[in-house]
Amino acid sequence: MVARPAVRVRIPASTANLGPGFDTLGMAFELYSVIEMSIAELTTIVVEGPELQGVPLDKSNLLYEVAADLFQKAGQPAPELLIRASSEAPLTRGLGSSAAAIVGALVAANHLAGEPFTREELFRMATWREGHPDNVGASLFGGVVVASMPEHEHEEIPFVRFDPPAGLKTLAIIPDFPLSTEKARNVLPTMYSKHDVIYNVGHSSLLVAALAHSRLDLLSQAMKDRMHQPYRAELVPGLSEILQEATENGALGATLSGAGPTILCFYQTDENCNQIRSFVERVMNGQGVSYRAMQLNPDQLGAQVVFEERE
Ligand SMILES: Nc1ncnc2c1ncn2[C@@H]1O[C@H](COP(=O)(O)OP(=O)(O)OP(=O)(O)O)[C@@H](O)[C@H]1O
């Protein structure tokens, strides 16, 4: 039998922005996608579980496109691939599913291609594919990642990764309706006032310092944002009320996760968590929105090759 290298990659889901750090801040969660990839005679894409139903199963699939592109960038012809994918994270909910898919396809294809690219180069490719470095940075490196977009595609993505504060817990409120990132970006203004820009620079800077130094007491102030959440509130029933009142109901801070519609509340104790759950239930029932609530732990490892074999 012909030896066919196969690789299995586990990739964490992520949140982006954390309030004011629009397109810049990301944090990874122990909520995983798994991608298996091997060279094949004919391209076949298999998806497992409920979350990935409906994605294309031909070469227009994001995973295949990203993998084929990596082989070409490495100077190798794009091979036929057998790809098997599953995801614990729902798609189009603000938990970085597209970023996890891009990162997973790059790590897997890079492995099959003989590791021609470093992790930093994969980060650069993932960032330009996704359009911003926040979710892809967190999925690739784990923990909290602060990164900014350079002007030119050939430049490295400057970033800092650090561990999330010990004891920081997250309750994700995941509405049952999808919201594409494209739609949630289209409601944003093209210009901002000097006042709002200064406001966000201040809050985002404070937030990074607070997370890096475990100053959880500062989160309620530092997570305030004027760049995207006020505009996206019209797309996410209950968001305004939760952002305004979460800290009076047990949360350290609250934020729209990425482009939404998931909302995250950070907290410390089980008692706080129960208080937040009751509060969110009142708000969402009042809005007639069905949702699920999920406790998420931070992921510290990022994308990992977990298994490699030869048939
Ligand atoms: N495993 C996958 N295989 C193929 N396509 C995928 C996969 N995961 C995500 N996608 C594509 O990414 C799209 C979702 O991307 P989108 O940016 O709208 O949402 P998200 O990444 O889940 O949320 P956010 O960017 O706000 O965190 C899906 O509709 C699908 O086209």
Ligand SMILES: N[C@@H](CCO)C(=O)O
């Ligand atoms: N920073 C991005 C994350 C979603 O991809 C946004 O908020 O639009």
